[in-house]
Structure formats: structure tokens, C-alpha cells
Amino acid sequence: MISPCIEYVANTMQQPIELSAWQLSVAVSLILISAAISAALRLGLGQRFLLAAVRTTAQLLLIGYVLKWLFAPGRGWYFVLAMMSAMTLIAGISAVRRNDRRYNGIWVDSIISMWATSWLMTAIALFGIVQVQGAATNPSWCNPRYAIPLLGMILGNTISAVSLSLDRLGHELASKRDQVETLLALGATRWESGRWAVQQAVRVGMVPTINTMMVAGLVSLPGMMTGQMIAGQDPGQAARYQIMIMFLMAAGTSLGTFSVVLLGYRRLFTADHQFQPGRLRKVQ
């Protein structure tokens, strides 16, 4: 009774099952369940579900084609670099877009933080850990099969961390303006008066990563590990890759939040130890 199943597993280890458009449409039709619940409870989410379904399908199909093109042998390194830059820019911008309290320079701060930390982490992974080997014509670091997914996963995590941190920094400083000013008036330096807000903001950005690391593998199998196993990778190796990714993400989000919060702090406090809450604007 068991043996056919084992054979089946052994077969699929070699070659992942390809999904046809027909198979995919079965999955896509599941959106009707969400739409039905929305209709039954009159949530008014029907249209948004439709839009979300169209967007996620179109975006993923499109990126699939783009990456297929990019992964083709002999593709120039500048294409890989351009793709990575575009991903980083979009990440930097979307981290701010989720925020309703902004200051001049917040976009620059977010993009700089995102760029510096995610590229550093990807570089460490490519050169220091995975040590991708490249052909003479194509330097190893731009092997897009490794560089793009690694960068993407680090960015995805850093977006939410940076976004949470910026939100908390703005919120803390706006709501506790009197406390900051009272300390400054007593002779506190800008760091002494704003340190606690910086601490809160960095903490709130780092906590989700810690939580993810705590339950990794217990509650859910992380996406990368799942993907590698479906693709036929040995689960032990898939787990090792996932462990590497976890630590890259932990370091990346920590460094990213720390950087963006410090940059923001420097914009909201002047060198003369003055607090400038007027620079925080609410946007709709």
C-alpha cells in the first residue's frame, strides 16, 4: 500500500509538476469564496477583491516573464543591476507610502536605508555565504538566480520593518512633543530628549522578525523553504537556506530600521538641539 506513494515521491523529487493555465484558473476561482463572504456580510470588499485578484495574477505573471528573460544564459550584468535597483527603489517608496505622518526627506531616508542595508545583506549572502561561482564572461555576483530572490526576500521584510519604525517614530514624537520640549528646556541634548522615541521606533521594527524566527518551522513552513522543496530540493538543504535567509532578514531589518530612524531623528532635531515637530505633516 505504501510503495506506490514512495515511488511517486521519488519521481517528483526529480521534476516539479508544471502548472498549466487551466490548473491555475482553479486556484484563481477560489477568490469567489472571499467574494461570497464579502457579499453575505455586506462588507463591500467585492470590488477590492476583484482588483486584488487581477493585480496579483497580472503582477506575478509579468514578473515571471521578466525573470525568465533575465535568467536566460549570457544576460548582461547591467540588466541584473537595473532590476535590483528598481526593486530597491520600489521598496523604499512603498515603505513611506504606508505612512500618514511624513517629513521632508523621508523618501530619501527610506530609499537610502533600504538600499544600503538590503544590498549589504545580499552581498554578504552572495560572496560570503553561498559563494556563487560564475563563468568568466559573467561575474558570479550577478547570477540572477541567487541575487534577485535573495534581495527580494530581504527587501520584503525590510519594507514592513522600516514602515513600522517610521510610523512609530512620527507617532511618538508628535504625541509626546511636550515631554521632549520639557527635557530640552532643562538642558537635555537632542539625543537625551529623543532617545526613547528612537528606541521605541527601532524596537517596533525589529520585533516582528524576532517573532517570525521564534515560530519558524513550527507554525508554518517559510515560503522559501516550501518553494525549494516543491522544486525538488532536499528538505535538509532547504532548511539550511531558510536559516540563512532568516539571519539575513534579521540583520537586514535591524540595520534598516536603525538607519531610517536615526536619519529621521536627525531631520526632526536641529544641531542646536531644537525639536521641530512642525516638520511632521499628516497626509491623507
Add this chain to the structure above:
Amino acid sequence: MILEADHIGRRHPDGQAWLLDDVTLAVEPGTRLVLTGPSGAGKTLLLRALARLDPLDRGEVRYRGQAIHHDAVPRYRASVIYLHQRAALMEDTVEAALRRPYALNVHRQRMFDGRRAAEMLFTVGRDAAFLEKKVAELSGGEIQITALVRALQLDPTILLFDEPTAALDGPTAASVEQLIDRWLAESAQRAMIWVSHNEAQAQRVGHTALHMEAGRLVRAPHAPSRGTISRGA
């Protein structure tokens, strides 16, 4: 001259209007200056500018002849303390609030003196148990008192008061004035600027008076003496 404002000005962030319009002011040892004027005239902004809490769009504030910038600012603010209209106490108890400044780098050479604090609080009608009181349970007036004692214990040279007795009843306000008198009497170097809406109080506490209107000082510095305070508040 200890403190001088030299043609200082501050613009409205969105427009061309001057919130603080070409103000020149000198504070000498022993100065007891009362600042009056309608709400929105810029009295608070002037005190904040003197404490270097806001950036200026023109002019300069000098302390003992020196412009104050960068690392000199915290030390300056330890000597020239601005007391907010609504003081914020983030600590748990009154004593913790009084101890808070000593954790700051600029005051680390000094130590909290519980007896001295208790004595000051006694002057304004609060007993020793007041030190243990929860900040969350304080009335508006008690918060003002705590903030005042917190500033006085640091032995500042100049105090910038923004309606320090606004939330206090008559007798307590009088005892606060007495406490401030005592602080001034301890050293001939000390001086204060007091924003007040209360005409009688202005006459009592001030030796000189200035009136503000639409961001400008209306009365020339040094001009009036005791008892010649203009009305208009």
C-alpha cells in the same frame, strides 16, 4: 548684560508674516521683567526664542556676549531655563520627576537634594508626602508647582516663566511668588522674565514691564519702572 536678543525674528512656517518681529531685549543681573499682551502676541514665542528652543529667521540671542550654538545649547539651557505653560511630567512620582534632570549629562555633577526640595514644596503649602504622590494624580496647579521646584533646584541664572501661576489659587500663587523672590535674592546675578495675564500680579512681581502686540515689543526696553504697566492683556 547677561542675556540679549538682538533684532530677533521668526516667520510663520507657511507664509511671510513675522510671528516674532524684530525684537531687541536685554536682561541684566537683577532684571525682573514682566511681559504682557494679548493671546497670540508672541510672548511664548519670545521666551522660547530666548531659550533657543526654536530656530530664528533673523537676529541672534547672546549669553554673556556669546552667540549660543550646537554643543553650547544644552549648557546654556541649564542656566536659562524656560518653564512651559503646560509642563509635561513623564515620571511616575513627584520625587522621580524632581530627580529626572540629574540624569541629564549637563547636570550630572549635581545631586538631588531631597531636603531642599521638601523645603521648597513646604513654602508653597505641600508637605513631605507630596514627594511620593503619583504624577497622574496631580492637579494642574500641582504640576506647575512640581515643574517650578524642579527648575529652581537646578540654580538657574535666568528663569523664563510662562504664566507659572495660571492654574493656582490666590494664596498658592502668592507663595509661589515668594519662592521665586527667594531664588532671586540668593544671587545678585539672577534675573527673570515673567509672562502674565494678571495685572495685579504683573505689578507685584515685575520691576520693568514690556508689552507685546502682533509679534512686536511695543514698549521700549528699560523704559517703565514699577507700577507703570500698560493695560491691554
